[in-house]
Amino acid sequence: MERLKANEQKSGLPIDYYYLGGGDKNNADRGGQIQKVNLETLEKSLATSGPIKVISGQADLMFRAITDKQAAKLPTWNSELQLIEHSTGVLSSQAYTKKLNRDAELLADASERAAVSALLLTGATYPQQTLNNAWGLMLRNQFHDNLPGTSIPKVYEHSWNDGIIALNQFAGVYKDAIGALVQTLNTDVTGVPIVVYNLLSI
């Protein structure tokens, strides 16, 4: 009721919004299923006519119901959209995981460009399976606790290893592709030929 009143005061709309079945308390970490007690409470709320009208629906229902006229009165928030109860102040937590992620992003881009060039110019095999696998490991590390730095310590041992495997595979693809491309060059010159590959294209 307090939140509804506060919302009405700020925006003119006495409405609010709750997820059902999400969050640690509702076992989201074990699949996010709705607990029986929550479902019963919801059914009860839908059936009774109290001071609050409860609607069970899709996540966008409330936002779509707001008219342009109503939306014009909504307050403006001109600041960070910070999730105040999760991952606050973790910019420097688990910095190595963040470094691995950034390295993997850069190397994924470089290896992709090199592999496509090698495919088009030399007919080299496009290593889709290896790239998919490395991407999967990199993206797994971007899970909302891993990359921010809010997992338990044991997770980071696995996280580092996944990141290092991803780098290993991206680097392998990169080396193969550059190797194939280099073979198309005429290096029959006086002195020692040196090949420079500029992955920045500048």
Next chain:
Amino acid sequence: MKFTGAKSLIASTQPLTLKYDTDIFSYNSYREDGYDDRNPRNEGHCGTMDGKGGTYPAEMIGDTVRMGNVTFAIGSRKVSDYNAVACLGQNVDLPKGTKVLHLLAAADEDMDVVFKSGNKELPLSIGGWTGYMGSWDNREFEGFVAELSYSLRNKLKTIHPAYIRNQRIAWSTSHHHLPTEDALYQYSYLFAYRLEIPEGATRITLPNSRFVRIVAMTVGDEGNAKALKSPFEDLKRD
């Protein structure tokens, strides 16, 4: 999109048929495969990666492992079938004209060994089949620390220094098999190695190191140039 003038410069590779003598794969339905002695063999006990029951999860690998332009053929993973070669100093014949030999291999732990071909010694560091490929500085605490916890009240015992293993991974998965269970988050790997065979050589002599296991050999120049500098240079420690 087509590039005029683009042509295939990549020679195809040819898997070799190996004389397997070791069983290092098991399926979920029978994780003791490779470890049990219910099918006695003349060669004696020739199973598992570490001699202690650890095997690769067969359900996680297919009949081939592809790495760049190289294709490795994986042997049968059925119960009691052999699917790897233990290195016991034996010779393996190579097709005439072999210039490059690709190995898919691993050992029970990181192992420096020497292959021989013609008059050439070919040293390799074969990677351990499990464990982490690397780690950041990792803190170990005194006393009991529940795995699913932070160690807020335990005193710091030591910091294990960061490391990176640089063997090239051709295949990996995040667990392996023990005779009675899945060893979860106990990763397993197969590594790829490239050997340049001296001209005229018709065979390769394997090192005498029985826990170095060769899973596949493939011949053929896949068009790879000499390996580039490692992108991990900044992670290396004293």
